[in-house]
Amino acid sequence: MLIPRHVRRVLIGVTAVVLLFIHIPLLVVLVNSFNTSRVFGWPPRGLTTQWWSRAVENEGVRSALLTSIKAASAATVLALVLGTMTAFAVSRYRFFGRSVISLVVVLPIALPGIVTGMALNAAFTTTLKPLGIGFGLFTVILGHTTFCVVVVFNNVVARLQRVGVSLQEASADLGARPWTTARLVTFPLLRSALVAGGVLAFGLSFDEIVVTTFTSGPGLQTLPQWIFNNLFRPNQGPIVNAVAAGLLLLSVAPIWAATKLSADPASASGRL
Amino acid sequence: MHRNRKLASLAMLAATALVLSGCGSKTTNTEGEGALNIIVWAGYAEDGSTDPKVDWVTPFEKKTGCQTNVKIGNTSDEMVTLMRSGEYDGVSASGDATLRLIYGGDVAAVDTSRVPNYKTISSFLKDRPWNSADGKMYGIPHGWGANVLMWNSDVVKPAPTSWSVVFDPNSKYAGKITAYDSPIYIADAALYLMKTQPALGIKDPYSLDQKQFDAAVALLTQQRKNIGSYWAAYTDEVSSFGQGSNVVGTAWQVNANLIQGEGKVKVSTTVPAEGATGWSDTWMLSSKAKHPNCMYKWMDWITSPKVNAQVAEYFGEAPAQTLSCDYTADKTFCDTYHALDNKYAESIYYWTTPRAECGDGRGKICVDYADWTKAWTAIKG
Amino acid sequence: MSSQGLTSGGRSVTTAPSGVLARTTTALSRNPRARLALLLSAPMFWLVVLYLGSLATMFAASVWQVDSFTGQVQRTFTWDNFHTLLTNSVYRTIALRTVMVALIVTVLSAVIAVPVALLMAKGLRSSRTRALLVIAISMPLWANYLVKGYAWRIMFDERGVLDWALHPLGGHTPGLGLTATTVALLYLWLPYMILPVYAAFERLPNSLIDAAFDLGGRPWFAFRTVILPLVMPGVIAGSIFTFSLTLGDYIMVKIVGRATQLYANVVYDNIGVAGDLPFAAAAAVFPVLVVVGYLVAVRRTGALESL
Numbered sequence: 013m014l015i016p017r018h019v020r021r022v023l024i025g026v027t028a029v030v031l032l033f034i035h036i037p038l039l040v041v042l043v044n045s046f047n048t049s050r051v052f053g054w055p056p057r058g059l060t061t062q063w064w065s066r067a068v069e070n071e072g073v074r075s076a077l078l079t080s081i082k083a084a085s086a087a088t089v090l091a092l093v094l095g096t097m098t099a100f101a102v103s104r105y106r107f108f109g110r111s112v113i114s115l116v117v118v119l120p121i122a123l124p125g126i127v128t129g130m131a132l133n134a135a136f137t138t139t140l141k142p143l144g145i146g147f148g149l150f151t152v153i154l155g156h157t158t159f160c161v162v163v164v165f166n167n168v169v170a171r172l173q174r175v176g177v178s179l180q181e182a183s184a185d186l187g188a189r190p191w192t193t194a195r196l197v198t199f200p201l202l203r204s205a206l207v208a209g210g211v212l213a214f215g216l217s218f219d220e221i222v223v224t225t226f227t228s229g230p231g232l233q234t235l236p237q238w239i240f241n242n243l244f245r246p247n248q249g250p251i252v253n254a255v256a257a258g259l260l261l262l263s264v265a266p267i268w269a270a271t272k273l274s275a276d277p278a279s280a281s282g283r284l
Numbered sequence: 285m286h287r288n289r290k291l292a293s294l295a296m297l298a299a300t301a302l303v304l305s306g307c308g309s310k311t312t313n314t315e316g317e318g319a320l321n322i323i324v325w326a327g328y329a330e331d332g333s334t335d336p337k338v339d340w341v342t343p344f345e346k347k348t349g350c351q352t353n354v355k356i357g358n359t360s361d362e363m364v365t366l367m368r369s370g371e372y373d374g375v376s377a378s379g380d381a382t383l384r385l386i387y388g389g390d391v392a393a394v395d396t397s398r399v400p401n402y403k404t405i406s407s408f409l410k411d412r413p414w415n416s417a418d419g420k421m422y423g424i425p426h427g428w429g430a431n432v433l434m435w436n437s438d439v440v441k442p443a444p445t446s447w448s449v450v451f452d453p454n455s456k457y458a459g460k461i462t463a464y465d466s467p468i469y470i471a472d473a474a475l476y477l478m479k480t481q482p483a484l485g486i487k488d489p490y491s492l493d494q495k496q497f498d499a500a501v502a503l504l505t506q507q508r509k510n511i512g513s514y515w516a517a518y519t520d521e522v523s524s525f526g527q528g529s530n531v532v533g534t535a536w537q538v539n540a541n542l543i544q545g546e547g548k549v550k551v552s553t554t555v556p557a558e559g560a561t562g563w564s565d566t567w568m569l570s571s572k573a574k575h576p577n578c579m580y581k582w583m584d585w586i587t588s589p590k591v592n593a594q595v596a597e598y599f600g601e602a603p604a605q606t607l608s609c610d611y612t613a614d615k616t617f618c619d620t621y622h623a624l625d626n627k628y629a630e631s632i633y634y635w636t637t638p639r640a641e642c643g644d645g646r647g648k649i650c651v652d653y654a655d656w657t658k659a660w661t662a663i664k665g
Numbered sequence: 666m667s668s669q670g671l672t673s674g675g676r677s678v679t680t681a682p683s684g685v686l687a688r689t690t691t692a693l694s695r696n697p698r699a700r701l702a703l704l705l706s707a708p709m710f711w712l713v714v715l716y717l718g719s720l721a722t723m724f725a726a727s728v729w730q731v732d733s734f735t736g737q738v739q740r741t742f743t744w745d746n747f748h749t750l751l752t753n754s755v756y757r758t759i760a761l762r763t764v765m766v767a768l769i770v771t772v773l774s775a776v777i778a779v780p781v782a783l784l785m786a787k788g789l790r791s792s793r794t795r796a797l798l799v800i801a802i803s804m805p806l807w808a809n810y811l812v813k814g815y816a817w818r819i820m821f822d823e824r825g826v827l828d829w830a831l832h833p834l835g836g837h838t839p840g841l842g843l844t845a846t847t848v849a850l851l852y853l854w855l856p857y858m859i860l861p862v863y864a865a866f867e868r869l870p871n872s873l874i875d876a877a878f879d880l881g882g883r884p885w886f887a888f889r890t891v892i893l894p895l896v897m898p899g900v901i902a903g904s905i906f907t908f909s910l911t912l913g914d915y916i917m918v919k920i921v922g923r924a925t926q927l928y929a930n931v932v933y934d935n936i937g938v939a940g941d942l943p944f945a946a947a948a949a950v951f952p953v954l955v956v957v958g959y960l961v962a963v964r965r966t967g968a969l970e971s972l
Contacts, residue, residue, distance in 0.1 A: 014875050027798070031802070040819050040826050069336055116717070119712075122906075122909045122960055124932075127949045132719045135723070235809075241356075244517035260809070266807055467938065513840070514924035526823075653939055654935070658749070660934070
């Protein structure tokens with residue numbers, strides 16, 4: 013045993029409390045989505061499934077969900093490409109300004125979302141608007157990609173550092189063309205890092221609201237925007253509850269996917 | 285029987301429309317163009333996508349053949365920007381957008397004879413400064429509401445008749461007062477000062493010069509100490525009143541109804557002696573409308589007694605259409621919202637965006653909304 | 666490792682290439698500089714031109730002003746916005762409050778994260794239990810941000826879960842406000858702290874943990890002097906998230922904070938409500954300076970690589 017028993021007991025105690033802290037609020041959301049009351053009150057006076065069926069039938073929710081999926085998919089693909097390219101450049105080459113890059117990459121996620129959002133909004137207004145490109149799905153994707161690059165970058169860089177270059181060199185020495193090496197050696201080595209980075213990027217984008225608010229066009233609504241707009245509207249409370257609970261159940265999907273696709277389930281959550 | 289009545293009223297409408305259009309110029313083609321693009325506040329043009337049971341857009345499409353695209357505007361600024369793109373036929377504009385649209389040439393004067401339902405719209409909403417210019421109507425009134433004074437009737441006795449109950453530094457209810465968390469609430473303080481400190485010379489709670497503005501801010505800074513909690517979302521107020529941590533403050537009628545509906549706490553509302561702030565929305569026709577006839581049909585549809593009743597009840601405001609009061613699901617709805625109460629409506633100062641141009645001959649010496657926002661930050665601390 | 670990459674590029678392909686793709690890749694593999702330029706072009710266009718360019722556009726506006734007559738941005742130089750921000754005490758109060766909340770959230774999440782991560786990384790025999798624990802801990806990371814905020818609203822509401830649970834004990838919920846905001850933010854960013862710390866623990870060899878605790882029956886001493894310094898980069902990496910995400914949040918405050926104002930609310934209210942970009946941009950300078958300063962300081966510790 014690595015850790016003395018009495019220390020371990022303390023650790024288990026702390027962890028148990030933390031798990032309660034993490035999961036009780038989520039459980040409350042689930043239970044509350046069956047609350048019969050129109051106006052929130054705890055404990056629920058009665059249980060009903062009507063908010064769930066109304067949430068499922070709700071077209072606004074459905075189209076917002078579709079918008080979110082479109083935006084997150086596009087941002088993820090772009091982030092995978094850009095993040096991987098940057099990761100290769102940083103870990104395979106030495107060049108002037110190399111150390112600055114890791115800072116620049118992390119900046120969009122480290123700076124407050126409102127700063128990123130406001131900056132992009134100001135820039136798009138002055139550059140894209142005159143070109144006739146209005147705010148909409150396209151600008152949202154541009155914004156989301158900016159802060160998604162970092163998670164792909166971090167995962168790929170870590171993997172490249174771990175595996176080194178010996179396998180690629182060996183492949184090249186054995187006469188493989190660069191493309192063949194990339195396909196048969198490099199990509200399989202990177203696959204789980206790409207999956208982890210991609211899932212995280214998708215999650216970040218799917219969940220984002222601040223940058224979205226500033227880059228979204230009139231009429232376009234992602235799911236978080238829908239929730240936010242309806243959270244404070246009379247009569248919509250119970251449906252928001254059901255949507256919230258539904259999203260909670262849906263959030264098991266990426267975890268499950270990451271566990272399935274990654275060889276080491278413990279590192280499934282990837283690197284932030 | 286119900287169905288017959290509906291049919292009869294439809295036939296009546298059609299007949300009136302025919303007669304009216306016959307009276308107008310013979311060259312005017314009133315045929316619908318098959319499509320309509322409108323910008324609306326959330327809740328004004330429900331097509332069943334929020335709740336399948338809440339839908340007055342689909343019946344409109346079936347009746348007129350105008351395929352309707354609804355765009356939700358989140359702020360008045362956004363609505364103005366969208367209207368200027370020229371892509372839309374109309375908008376449900378609030379008082380802080382209407383004048384900008386009228387003087388910007390973005391909306392056209394409305395031929396009210398082409399909107400038969402206009403005749404029976406509340407007279408106190410017609411030809412008002414925020415929806416008309418040069419004696420012409422620039423839109424069709426839709427609905428309105430007041431920011432009323434609400435109190436817990438078991439705790440607050442006697443029933444208050446003045447806003448002093450929330451502004452007096454020695455209010456009996458200090459610590460249990462609520463106020464609306466938005467820069468526009470400064471106007472409520474200005475309105476109170478307008479009536480209680482005539483020396484300040486406030487004529488319009490939205491056009492304040494620096495001295496008047498500072499007085500309103502000072503009043504709110506002092507009120508801050510007595511505030512239990514501010515409310516921004518309606519649920520904040522419903523919760524705090526339901527729990528008893530707030531007992532008096534500014535409210536929307538919807539909030540009072542929700543609290544009342546729970547049956548735990550009894551509340552009453554009033555427009556106090558000083559009057560109240562409020563909102564009034566107007567359907568306006570774009571000057572560049574590609575589907576003006578469909579927009580006319582929409583303006584008539586949305587102010588028709590039944591539909592206007594439906595919208596008003598869903599949104600929680602007084603319908604502009606006087607005949608709507610016969611069609612509300614809740615028969616006391618119009619009384620609750622004072623929909624037909626002329627005196628009540630006259631005591632409301634409708635929300636507009638404060639601008640540097642005072643608009644009353646004083647020139648550009650008024651405090652604009654950017655400074656209202658900064659002041660509000662300072663008040664909350 | 667990077668210089669190795671350069672040399673390995675030179676001797677890669679021996680057979681004659683055919684096709685455009687092969688020719689290009691070969692040419693590129695012969696010329697590492699060109700390959701690097703190609704690799705960097707797109708990401709740098711994105712991050713430098715698009716992102717840093719946008720930041721520059723915005724900050725340029727901070728020395729302009731909105732004309733109160735026309736509502737248009739006036740492009741004449743003025744320090745007025747900064748002057749207002751520095752002289753008006755309310756902005757100092759809010760900035761101080763925000764930094765305090767960010768510090769509390771960061772410290773609390775570090776204190777919670779270290780024992781949990783230690784157990785996850787080194788205290789479990791079965792890898793299955795470990796995987797389950799990792800999933801259980803990172804689960805809220807995947808739940809929607811607003812849903813989590815909403816959950817805490819339900820918890821802290823005057824008629825919420827806390828009040829209901831505390832009532833029999835004679836207690837009351839503190840209600841929505843600064844406390845609720847701090848707890849909600851702690852909740853939101855906690856996994857961002859636990860995961861890097863967990864990764865840091867995982868990298869430590871088991872023998873080292875073993876030896877540390879064998880030092881002589883004073884586990885706290887062993888922990889403090891041997892283990893903690895080794896996982897510090899992980900803690901610092903996590904603190905980048907907990908600190909700067911707290912500094913930039915304005916929505917959670919709106920959901921669970923009632924009228925509480927954090928610094929990002931000042932920025933948001935001026936741009937989102939009043940449309941005053943110059944003032945909002947000037948206000949945004951403060952959190953940006955704090956975060957960039959923190960990042961630069963932290964970069965020396967190598968924590969950026971442990972993100």
